[in-house]
Amino acid sequence: MEKVKRVFIRPNSSLNLLSHREIDGLTNPDNQIHALFKQCALAVLNTGVEEDDASVLNQDYNDFAIRVIPESRGIKLEIENAPANAFVNGRMINGIQDHLFSVLRDIVYTHHKITSGGRFDFNSDAGITDAVFRILRNAGVVKPNRSPNLIVCWGGHAIQRNEYDYTKDVGYHLGLRGFDIATGCGVGAMKGPMKGAVIGHGKQQIRNGRYLGITEPGIIASESPNPTVNELVVLPDIEKRLEAFVRLSHGIIVFPGGAGTAEEVLFLLGLLMHPDNHNIPMPLIFTAPQESAEYFSNLDNFIAQTLGKQAQRFYQIVIGDPEKVATLCQQGMEKVHKHRRQTNESYAYNWMLTIPHEMQQPFDPTHDSMRSLKLDRTQPPHLLAAELRRAFSGIVAGNVKASGIERVKALGPFQLTGDETLIQALDELLGNFIKQGRMKIKGAYKPCFKL
Known part of the structure; x- marks a missing residue:
């Protein structure tokens, strides 16, 4: 060494x-x-x-x-x-x-x-949103006087080579259209879009391209910044990191990933399903190469089984067509631009987006808190999405965060209980992640959870 x-x-x-x-x-x-x-x-x-x-x-x-x-x-x-x-x-x-x-x-x-x-006022919804804004502003990543063009790309750090190449192709077509890229700043599906956008920006002679990495202390050790990141910001916890993504972004693309990607998707769907957000445009595209079409078929089925078919209307699935992804982003960006201009909303920070209190509060994944998650349908879909998001957050902690790994070593796997149909849907999705090697970069994966 x-x-x-x-x-x-x-x-x-x-x-x-x-x-x-x-x-x-x-x-x-x-x-x-x-x-x-x-x-x-x-x-x-x-x-x-x-x-x-x-x-x-x-x-x-x-x-x-x-x-x-x-x-x-x-x-x-x-x-x-x-x-x-x-x-x-x-x-x-x-x-x-x-x-x-x-x-x-x-x-x-x-x-x-x-x-x-x-x-910082962390006791009120508005106070948390203001704190996230001030952290981002202090880091210089809130850019005024720019038209909407920041695309957030989510996806796993443990992905197959063909999937990584596909993320670069998508990033290239985004770069050709002048889009900037934000990711979780790690490798895999976080690195590929940035590398592709560098080439696209180069061909268009764009010399001030932004490759923004957004992370938090608990995850940075497992997702060290990739070499393309030219702006890095560290939020205090995963909930404020997720809020930073959606407040800064003008559109979101999701590539194949594991538990962390599912956590991000559930967070966003929980927001989009909230009644206060129905009129706020947020382009959301799920995309993968042809060989990985099954990944989003499985995720789409999981969303339908847990949140209902109404959740499926908030995203589009594009398989094997990077140029179409970029074109859809461009079309969606026109709607975002028009909406923000008509409502006098900031181009740089989406203040209008309602984030429920339950989705802003930090979740500490202990064995007791994981066991106490309310995984049933006796609550509005956006709140169920928040509970499912916490379940995946705990699995991420048990997989890669030092505190979560130590807890699992000491007390065994986290236990999740709930409605039989929800648990079956979780079991099927997580089982597919494990079979496809999406839970860990190196070595055999030993589940940190028990359903």
Whole structure:
């Protein structure tokens, strides 16, 4: 395992100054904020490494250390035993260096606002939406005075090669039409659309293309930023990450994936099915190569069996036709543009979208909370979607998040109970994910759940 013994770096652009109070929290190795920054920093320094188990990184780099050093002209970082793949000729790669300070910026800003007199209001729906906006604005990713053109691409990090090539083809056709790309910033279906868009932008001589990666501390170690990301933002938790996606996006494309992709789809369908959102246009396209058509056939059946046929009207399924996907996005973008202009809604941030309180609250997947999920049809479909989303969120935690993995090791698989038909639908969908190898990049998969 090659490592760089010691290096000092300064920010290029993303962060220059910290207050004394902010620095105090980062210079104490026993402080929670320092531990969080160290975990995320190690993930960023492993950009391009396809590993979805945070414990492997921690074991391989158990001597990794990072310190913030205040200087009269700003700050610098002292790093020990960093992954050698983050360097060229002894110098840290510029993009990785920027990502490192982006992580520092977001973690410090969020922590400071939470702890300094409650400057973030996490007790109200409007307060949470405002907090997400301010984190994104502080990161410089809310872009005013631009027509709607940001396409969010969701999909798995453990996908087949032909599926990855297909995501690049879609990204290429999006790039040719001038669309910018946002993803969860990892590999697989998060990396492919960005790489394709780079070529499309290049052919159109677009030099300011955006490749936005949106992540959160619990997932970044399993989805280290891919090398194409040129804007990185870290939200405090998965719920605020999901809100950031839908507030910033002007259209969403879903590629094949595993439990995390199902979680994202259920979150979005829960929003679109909410009565307050019926008149808000949000282009949503499910797409895959011809060989993977069964994936969306299975997901479509699952949605019909759990949320009802009314949920199916919110998306289109396109198989094996990247150009059609891009054309549909362009048509949908015209509707988004027209709606926002008529309603005086911001092009940069979708304030009008109603996100129910139940979908904004952080879900901590413990064995008790997973067992207590209300998986039955005695509730409105958008609230059932929220409960199903939490179930998949817990499975993601048990698969790749350090805290979830430890809980499963200590107490066994998470248990999910509910209506027989819902549990059967879950069993069928998750069984297909496992058979298709969509739950883990490397090694045999041992389920972290029991139905």
